Amino acid sequence: MPEEVAGRPVPATVPGCVHTDLLDAGLIPDPYLDDNERAVAWIGRTDWVYQSTFVHRAGDDERVDLVCAGLDTVATLTLNGVEVGRTANMHRGYRFDVRALLRDGNNDLVVTFDSAYRYAEAQQERLGDRPNAYPEPFHFIRKMACNFGWDWGPTLVTAGIWQEISLHAWSTARLATVRPLVTMDGRDGRVEVHVEVERVADVPLTVRAAVAGARAEVVVPAGQRTAVLTLTVREPALWWPRGYGEQARHPIEVTVHAPDGDTLDSWSHRIGFRSVRLDTTPDEHGTPFALSVNDVPVFVRGVNWIPDDVFPTRITRARLAERFDQAVAANVNLLRVWGGGRYESADFYDLADERGLLVQQDFLFACAAYPEEEPFGTEVAAEAAEQVTRLAPYPSLVLWTGNNENIWGWHDWDWQQALAGRTWGRGYYLDVLPRIVGELDPTRPYWPGSPWSGTEAIHPNDPAHGTTHIWDVWNTDDYTRYREYVPRFVAEFGYQAPPAYATLRRALSDEPLAHDSPGMAHHQKAAGGDAKLQRGLDAHLPAPADFDDWHYLTQLNQARAIQLGVEHFRSHRDVCAGTIVWQLNDCWPVTSWSAVDGDGRRKPLWYALRHAYADRLLTVQPRDGGLALVAVNETAEAWTATAAVTRFTLTGEPRAKTSVDLDVPAYSSVVLALATDLARPDDARRELLVAEAGGTAERALWFFAEDREVDWPAAAWDATVEPVDGGQRVRVTARTVLRDLTLFPDRLDASAEVDKALVTLLPGESTTFTVRADAALDQAALVARPVLRCVNDLTSS
Secondary structure: OOOOOOOOOOOOOOOOOHHHHHHHOOOOOOOOOOOHHHHOHHHHHOOEEEEEEEEEOOOOOOEEEEEEOOEEOEEEEEEOOEEEEEEEEOOOOEEEEOHHHOOOEEEEEEEEEOOHHHHHHHHHHHHOOOOEOOOOOHHHOEOOHHHEOOOOOOEOOOOEEOOOEEEEEEOOEEEEEEEEEEEEEOOEEEEEEEEEEEEOOOOOEEEEEEEOOEEEEEEEOOOOOEEEEEEEEOOOOEEOOOOOOOEOOEEEEEEEEOOOOOEEEEEEEEEOEOOEEEEOOOEOOEEOOEEEEOOEEEOEEEEEEOOOOOOHHHOOHHHHHHHHHHHHHOOOOEEEEOOOOOOOOHHHHHHHHHHOOEEEEEOOOEOEOOOOOOOHHHHHHHHHHHHHHHHOOOOOEEEEEOOEOHHHHHHHOOOHHHHOOOOOOHHHHHHHHHHHHHHHOOOOOEEOOEOEOOOOOOOOOOOOEOEEEEOHHHHOOOHHHHHHOOOOOEEEEOOOEOOOHHHHHHHOOOOOOOOOOHHHHHOEOOOOHHHHHHHHHHHHOOOOOOHHHHHHHHHHHHHHHHHHHHHHHHHOOOOOOEEEEOOOOOOOOOEEOOOEOOOOOEOHHHHHHHHHOOOEEEEEEEEOOEEEEEEEEOOOOOEEEEEEEEEEEOOOOEEEEEEEEEEEOOOEEEEEEOOHHHHOOOOHHHEEEEEEEOEOOOOEEEEOOOHHHOOOOOOOEEEEEEEEOOEEEEEEEEOOOEEEEEEOHHHOOOOOEEOOOOEEEOOOOEEEEEEEOOOOOOHHHHOOOOOEEOHHHHHHO
């Protein structure tokens, strides 16, 4: 510990953590900048004490509880010098009866946090080591695993009171848990309200529940603690995923009453009426993994979600709303909350309910063999029961998953010999967790892992069965390998790129910036990440001449890789029922797989995702040695249009053309083989294919050669800039073909955003970019390199 911190009292903000308090006090550098992460590594190996004196006035209450919604993580609590309790799980809350310890007047509360490292390493030594993906002991403590670093995250091991802490005074009884289980019976809604009360008086209690005009009441006899109230709502307005209908929600209220009728406690929430079904019935292709909501199959257009900040209390509702709006605008309909993070906040699930975003929630196990011995077995069961109960009211939550990659790891990552028979988590995923979900919330499906094939008899990452993760593309193979897969459901696949330029300039002091400059290297956490980026560039794109080229081309290659994968998987929607791209967001400024970087800026991938996840998609795909036009319709209305398919030269001269009538039923696709004169160019280096369906969908492009092999003309365009309300409009007219034209206004102003990217124009075509910024941007700079870029400007630089 640095001398300037040792023994010094520091004001604490609660909820919060040690890092944010030390930052506020000016005692540590910002760990997100340069390599400051290293300078604060000592925090996770240090014990910390939170103390406060508060005034309490004794009343007539029979109980006063100290309620701790979240303690991070190994805590000892004392009140007025008497130990109240100990905790060792960040992912659950605690409640302690402290009435007998409270004084009338000043009271001293002390919460001592032991080093998370010391605790985890002691458990590791006691139980025997177990393999994991990173050289950190995150699997030996019930704490957010990615605090210990990941291949996209810093190692910042936190401690502190990270959720609310308060006193709760009550008498006779309180509502300990309320668990509404919502199902549909035909067109009617049914709510089973499971209530558990905690008592200090052995008297009869009355519990009442009301929702959408339906009411129920039950008496809980003396000596009993549980009750079930059943309410039937006739033909309620339903909750639907976005794109399928409205997100109707209904207030529900539950109260508990004393024998004299006084209200002792109340609980309220909003619920949604909807049904969820997961179809895994084997078919001729293997084992499907197909989600239906309200008996309508939903093709999942998903993204994986990681904690949006290493320090959770900095994640406000407004910040989550911005991120959710970015997901919705990219045509996403599902967020998978990944198992190395946290069970998210109430704001998270409420916003998902509001916006119609489905949520797949992992239990918190990731990329490691987890011990099942005590104290972990008991803690995991308690944590799971608490979270399943807490999240039961949210209609957006449609699937629980047992873990991330741990069953796969046991099969393929050389764990079995290292484990030598020791526990590794199988009992959690195949026994404890499904039993808890089945008992507490049978309205939602449970799936043991991601990936998981549906049975131990089939390899867990078999793409023909259940869910699969595709990581050979990033790790070893070119992204065109996505086309070799026709999976049932892809729960993870991704490709890296650096964050936005303004994000890099805020976070790094490197002069000059280079892909391997010290700050860039520190903010690349993936093993061999830069070499993998270079492999992708070498396979597809012209060689970058400088950092500006490298930055643009790596971001472009990320966008192309994911767009190719998504469009390929969607083109096989008769077999594949969904894709979840790794990943939507970042927790700090870093080179990663995200579409939105750590400062909330959209990378080119975001724009590619918006295109590839569009409700109506036109895409050209290889089929049976030739090419096919595939039209995918994820709307409730049939899609009828005439599509024109033309083979052009790069100078815009048509060489072959046809038109086809599209008639795509709701929630389906059609595949139309293209004639040889369209599918086979006269000169692959100088031609492309364009498919257009009027204004019914964005056009599809097919290039016959890789960019590095194409005979690109030197890029030429005319540009005009004019002011508009809140920004500027940039109109670009191509004098030559312009491949993946993209505007990067954040290079001029960190506040600047643009509405589109990755636009390919033929000679004579125009496009308009709308730029929003806090101040007007220099017009000349706005239409010049390195702000306005396209692939073939590299050949003219």
